[in-house]
Amino acid sequence: MSVSQLTKRVRRELTYLDYPAREWTVPRFMDGVPVLDVLVVGAGQSGLGIAFGLRLERIANFRIIDRCQRGFEGPWRSFARMERLRTPKEVTGIDFGVPSLTVRAWYEEKFGRRAWGRIDTVPREVWRSYLDWYRDVLDLPVENEVELMLIEPANGIFFAHLRRSEGIERVYARKIILATGFEGSGRWGAPKSLVAHLSADLYAHSADDIDFRKLAGKRIGILGAGASAFDNAALALEAGAARVDLCFRRSEMPRVNPLTWMNFAGMLGHFGDLTDLDRWRFMRHILEELPVPPTQDAYWRCREFENFAWHPDCGWSFIDESCGIARVRSSNRRFEFDFMIFASGVEADLSARPELALFFEQIALWRDRFTPPSGEESEALARYPYLGQAFEFTERHRGTAPFLRGLHNFTFGAMLSHGISGAAITGIKYGVRRLVNGIARDLFCEESATYYRDLLSYQTPELRTLDSAFVWLSQLGSDATDFESFANQLDQRQFATLRALLQRSRPHEKSPTVRSSRLGRTKRTSRPARLKNKKRK
DSSP states (O other): OOHHHHHHHHHHHHHHTOOSOOOOOOOOEETTEEEEEEEEEOOSHHHHHHHHHHHHTTOOOEEEEESSOTTOSSSTTTTOOOSBOSSOTTOOSTTTTOGGGSHHHHHHHHHOHHHHHHOSSOBHHHHHHHHHHHHHHTTOOEEESOEEEEEEEETTEEEEEEEETTEEEEEEEEEEEEEEEGGGGEEEOOOHHHHTTSOGGGEEETTSOOOGGGGTTOEEEEEOOSHHHHHHHHHHHHTTOSEEEEEOSSSSOOOOOHHHHTOSHHHHHHGGGSOHHHHHHHHHIIIIISOOOOOHHHHHHHHTOTTEEEESSOOEEEEEEETTEEEEEESSOEEEESEEEEOOOEEEOGGGOGGGTTTGGGBOBHHHHOOOOTTOOOHHHHTSBOBOTTSBBOBSSTTSOGGGGGEEEEEGGGHHHHSTTSSOHHHHHHHHHHHHHHHHHHHHHTTHHHHHHHHHTOOOOSSOOSSOHHHHHHHHHHHOSSHHHHHHTOOHHHHHHHHHHHHHHOTTSSOOBOOSSOGGGOBOOOOOHHHHHHHHO
């Protein structure tokens, strides 16, 4: 079977899951303009999974947008610079339990089953290609190069300002889901205290668009010890850098990956159900006390070069510039670099998000809801948003911003509230389902009065006649102009009724079968050939 045949199989299998098929959300209008049920912002792996999940719940009145051009949604063709994902290749999630939609099914059809057996993790570009196929096979209506600029609360819904190439578009939405990845609750950026007085061409963040070809022959300094630090170091070395020094403040190289420990159903599916104290303690240990190390492959890529060195106990304390050279000081070392890369992660800071500018101060952070025990404080964790059960923002002061329950934060900023779900492949299986179920719940409950009125006015009879079946069929047949029109008047349930009548009218015969919608083709099921032969004997 080829990938094209797999595509057909996926689409066929989805018809098997087409129950209930009814689109059920209540249309709304504002100033005569239709209101979206959901606006999904971001079409990376999370956004695509959310869109599919909404469809499975028969929520069709949604849009999904992404500011990047097609194929560049998410990090996989931009700042993700690893050769292979560190995620186990068996990971599932956005397939929603449809086996033919998994990355394994796609990979085996594209490269062969033996090829799948030879890999431990999926190559980065292959994962991105799988996401491209996933989008196409499901025909998800992604609108590329459309950027959310501002969210404006408006009478219980949202007024979203979208920037397109032709200008600003304004749309109404009942729900907005921010599926904007790692930086969706803050910003990437070099430490301001270190770079405030440096020329912009002297440094970059590991998430920036870096032309590594320009680093050939230069002395490169990298701050950080995680995966992105080593990935960027490897690319600089392979591009011909004269020397790369990788510095970090810890006394030892991180070696244990706590995210691997998290990969079990209880943690992935129910972390958000723990108490605040438990969630705080888990994440403080995972994010601050046990940082994620580089992959073995990334480490070995760098160690192949003699002009590479890594330095523990070497956090940078001061940087100045002289004649186009960055002069770096740590507690016990001094360096001179032609260019620096800060692999310092993402900072949680809702004030850095332009789309939240009108109300970010009304959003509850963890510091507004939870006071950790003495000795367990963390200013970095305290800035994470405190989210509800469906990833919705909550109010800093209760009762002052009820509209926030319609704004859902499926980003890395959800880590403290819901664990590894909003910006990591391994958590999507559970996180997307929790989010989509919460969206469907809210849309239904908000319109319960409308559904009740609809129930009261429901008058479609299932019991169509009080006559006997033979009388009803006789009347139905007498009204038909010919046999063909009579057959066409029967729906599936009526046809089943007729079949049951024929069975009851011939008790001496076994299993009469109606082979088509034309009643004239009804006949007795033939006996097995071996019985006929036995009778002849």
